[in-house]
Amino acid sequence: MTDTHTALRRSPLAHRSTIKAMEHAARLSEVPFLGKLILRGDPAKIAKTVTGVAGASLPTACRATRKGDTAILWTGPDEFWIVTPDNAHAALADKLGKALSGIHHQVTDVSSYYAAIDLAGPKARGMLMKLTTLDMDRSAFTEGEVAGSNFGAAQATLWQTASDEEKGGPVFRLFVRRSMADYLWCLLAEAGFEWGMPRQAPLSGETWRLER
Amino acid sequence: MFLITCPYCGTRDQSEFSNAGEAHVARPANGEELTDEQWADFVFLRNNPKGLFAERWVHTAGCRRFFNMLRNTATDEILAVYEIGAKPPKVTTVEPATPSGEAPIGSGNDAVKVMRPEEPK
Numbered sequence: 001m002t003d004t005h006t007a008l009r010r011s012p013l014a015h016r017s018t019i020k021a022m023e024h025a026a027r028l029s030e031v032p033f034l035g036k037l038i039l040r041g042d043p044a045k046i047a048k049t050v051t052g053v054a055g056a057s058l059p060t061a062c063r064a065t066r067k068g069d070t071a072i073l074w075t076g077p078d079e080f081w082i083v084t085p086d087n088a089h090a091a092l093a094d095k096l097g098k099a100l101s102g103i104h105h106q107v108t109d110v111s112s113y114y115a116a117i118d119l120a121g122p123k124a125r126g127m128l129m130k131l132t133t134l135d136m137d138r139s140a141f142t143e144g145e146v147a148g149s150n151f152g153a154a155q156a157t158l159w160q161t162a163s164d165e166e167k168g169g170p171v172f173r174l175f176v177r178r179s180m181a182d183y184l185w186c187l188l189a190e191a192g193f194e195w196g197m198p199r200q201a202p203l204s205g206e207t208w209r210l211e212r
Numbered sequence: 213m214f215l216i217t218c219p220y221c222g223t224r225d226q227s228e229f230s231n232a233g234e235a236h237v238a239r240p241a242n243g244e245e246l247t248d249e250q251w252a253d254f255v256f257l258r259n260n261p262k263g264l265f266a267e268r269w270v271h272t273a274g275c276r277r278f279f280n281m282l283r284n285t286a287t288d289e290i291l292a293v294y295e296i297g298a299k300p301p302k303v304t305t306v307e308p309a310t311p312s313g314e315a316p317i318g319s320g321n322d323a324v325k326v327m328r329p330e331e332p333k
Contacts, residue, residue: 062221076275077220133225147221148274149228155273 004032012115012178015203016185022196024168026121028188030181031173034116035089037082038075039096041105049099054082054092064146064159073146073159081157081175115181119188120162120171127191128158128172130210138164152187154180218271219279219293232268234258235280236300262286263307266300 004014011032018029039050047058055067058080064073069088073081084092093107100107119127129136131151141147143163148155154176162171176184182203189200190210201207217223240246240254259265265285270278282292284305291303 076277079275133227148276149224150273 004030009033012181013117013185016182016200019189019198019200021121021123021192024121025123025195026119026127026192026197027168028185028192028197029118029120030185031116031118033086034111035082035084035086035092036109036111036114036175037084037089037093037096038108038110039072039080039082039105040078040108041100041103042078043080045103046100046105049103050080050096053095053099059144059146062146064144071159073157075146075148075157113178114175115178117174117176117181117185117188118161118171119174120168122164122170123192123195124170124172126195127188130191131187132158134158138170143170151176151184154184154187156180156184214288214290216269216281216290217293218274218277219295220277221271221274224271224274228271228273230270230272232270232278235266235268260285264291264303264305268296 004011011030013030014032016030018027020027039046043058050072051057054070054072056065056070056072059065059072059074061074061077064071066072069085070092071083073083075081082089082092082096089109089111093109096107125136125138125141128134128151132149134147134149135141141160143160146157146159148157150156151158151174156174156176159173159175160170161173162169164170174184186200186202189197191197193199193210214226215223216226216229218229237254237258240250243251246254263284263286264282266280266282268278269281270276278296280294280296280298280300281290282294282300282303283290287306289305291305292301294301
């Protein structure tokens with residue numbers, strides 16, 4: 001795992017460390033310093049070029065595609081997120097900009113704007129069900145699915161990165177604006193309290209309990 | 213609470229959406245020729261019918277796109293969802309009758325009486 005802070009930078013949840021529920025039921029961890037780009041443009045016009053540069057093909061509605069370490073997430077009919085490993089996004093944005101010149105498009109670096117939280121384990125679905133109106137049943141939300149929704153009071157984008165059958169699965173990745181990251185972290189911990197996840201004290205000092 | 217089918221994301225809970233008022237209100241092209249009354253009509257005055265209504269919604273927490281919806285404001289029945297710029301599809305719905313003695317439409321009276329075709333008037 002990458003260090004959450006160095007002399008030069010500090011991830012949104014650097015003050016938190018990975019927490020677990022009992023008996024591998026669930027595990028909450030931050031994924032610091034992922035590269036995130038927002039790509040906008042008409043999918044019919046940019047698809048071929050983007051696949052050539054990023055590797056993965058453009059996903060269909062509410063899905064994600066991946067090639068190696070790079071993933072493309074559908075977030076809107078003309079909007080995609082490209083998620084890359086640390087420090088790979090700048091070069092990719094550069095290449096995309098050059099390859100797409102002449103086609104109406106936009107590439108924006110939002111790496112520092114969003115925090116990424118990984119939630120893994122068999123009780124992960126149960127924890128998310130307490131916080132969102134999305135159908136989190138394993139038949140309804142599957143691997144590679146992407147959905148934006150409300151989680152408690154926070155808006156976040158949810159992406160299932162590993163299937164339920166995989167060891168330690170399912171794994172969900174939540175992208176949330178960094179000012180809401182600590183709130184969502186504490187809320188997820190509260191949702192996992194039932195399965196032995198330790199409660200976290202929010203930075204803001206407020207306390208809340210989920211109704212049971 | 214009801215479920216709304218976003219034309220891009222599929223069926224989601226209403227809490228993910230925001231209402232954005234009446235649809236198909238075109239900005240006047242001849243703005244410099246309008247009187248104050250005509251401007252006020254465009255800027256402030258909206259229809260508030262009891263029954264079929266075309267309105268804009270935005271999928272705030274999801275794809276953040278605007279779309280149009282045909283909704284029966286008396287019964288909350290959603291009849292059609294279509295993209296911005298498209299013409300509203302032809303739909304049929306039960307128009308709520310306003311029996312005599314009921315407060316006028318728009319008065320804030322939320323007691324809704326829907327007259328089904330098979331019911332006696």
